[in-house]
Amino acid sequence: MPREITYADTGVDRELRAKSKRALSTLRQTYRFSRYGKVVQLPFGNIFPIGENHYLDLVIEGIGTKVLVAQLAKKYDTIGIDGVAVAVNDVIRSGAKPLAVADNIHAHVSDPVLVEQWIKGTVKGATEAECIVPSGEIGDVPQLIKGLVEGQGFDMVFATVGEVTSEKIISGNIEPEDVIIGLRSCGLHSNGISLARKILFEQWGGKYGPYDIPDGLDREIVYEVLEPTKIYVEPLLRVAEEVKVKAAVHITGDGYLKFDRLTKFSKNIGFEFNNFKPHRVFELIQKTAYELGAKITDEEMLKTFNMGWGFAIMVEKAIKNKAIDILEKTGTQAEEIGHITDSGGIKILYGDRKIILR
Numbered sequence: 293m294p295r296e297i298t299y300a301d302t303g304v305d306r307e308l309r310a311k312s313k314r315a316l317s318t319l320r321q322t323y324r325f326s327r328y329g330k331v332v333q334l335p336f337g338n339i340f341p342i343g344e345n346h347y348l349d350l351v352i353e354g355i356g357t358k359v360l361v362a363q364l365a366k367k368y369d370t371i372g373i374d375g376v377a378v379a380v381n382d383v384i385r386s387g388a389k390p391l392a393v394a395d396n397i398h399a400h401v402s403d404p405v406l407v408e409q410w411i412k413g414t415v416k417g418a419t420e421a422e423c424i425v426p427s428g429e430i431g432d433v434p435q436l437i438k439g440l441v442e443g444q445g446f447d448m449v450f451a452t453v454g455e456v457t458s459e460k461i462i463s464g465n466i467e468p469e470d471v472i473i474g475l476r477s478c479g480l481h482s483n484g485i486s487l488a489r490k491i492l493f494e495q496w497g498g499k500y501g502p503y504d505i506p507d508g509l510d511r512e513i514v515y516e517v518l519e520p521t522k523i524y525v526e527p528l529l530r531v532a533e534e535v536k537v538k539a540a541v542h543i544t545g546d547g548y549l550k551f552d553r554l555t556k557f558s559k560n561i562g563f564e565f566n567n568f569k570p571h572r573v574f575e576l577i578q579k580t581a582y583e584l585g586a587k588i589t590d591e592e593m594l595k596t597f598n599m600g601w602g603f604a605i606m607v608e609k610a611i612k613n614k615a616i617d618i619l620e621k622t623g624t625q626a627e628e629i630g631h632i633t634d635s636g637g638i639k640i641l642y643g644d645r646k647i648i649l650r
Contacts, residue, residue: 372413
């Protein structure tokens, strides 16, 4: 029987991470220093007032081990897009419009050629998100950062700040029969990369060389994995301007388990998903694991990857068609992918199987 592989086998233990996050409650001791009013707690972070009816949302995010894939390909001009994307896609969950992005790059060495490529991607991502990059930092830490290629190791962390008025806050309050609308992803994005690397690339014990083109793909696998994370700023802000968006989820780490965070803000609800269109790279990961004598279950895939939908919004059933129409006018593929229930848990119809994710 094939050995079952989970994300924990790559060194990412969800249960341990969940226990560690309990320490974050200590940060509430600092909320008393908020100068203009109370900090507002939301499902995926908090916003703080900067004046009457105006709030800021401050988010910091990292790209993770996707930087290793960039090093493997020796291609560095798109990874900055991922950095901007992971930050701005998080900040818009509250309804906030991104105002500015800042980056912090730790490098083995500040090679001018690499720096130029890193910044090129950052500018491209910020341009798409329509926000400025007023500052950043590159630190040379050769004892901390090694990398696959001598002198080319690096890590990236991005922060963004967004502004939202009180009437535009996406609170996360949802009810049974509300509809979940998925916004199409463009592949892996920047999540689950450690598991993808372990299965797909010889470099980390997987099957393929970086420039192999497996059956089902139209390009070299290293470029498939490097495809930059989609930026959802324009579609989210456009739809939120015209209809009431009740909740928004950036489908990243923990995959569809992420929706469980909303249950803390809306009691006696659950989620049912019934529409998945995974990109071929997701199917390849499961197929290749089997060829290597291992198994990644559908449940694990849904807990780790976006499986075709990189972002989701929740709206009342009566306005779902209008919301989808608005999203599609921005060039974003959007579809109903599920609905809110009153039965609790996260239930998924995937293929011909019914999966209870939680």
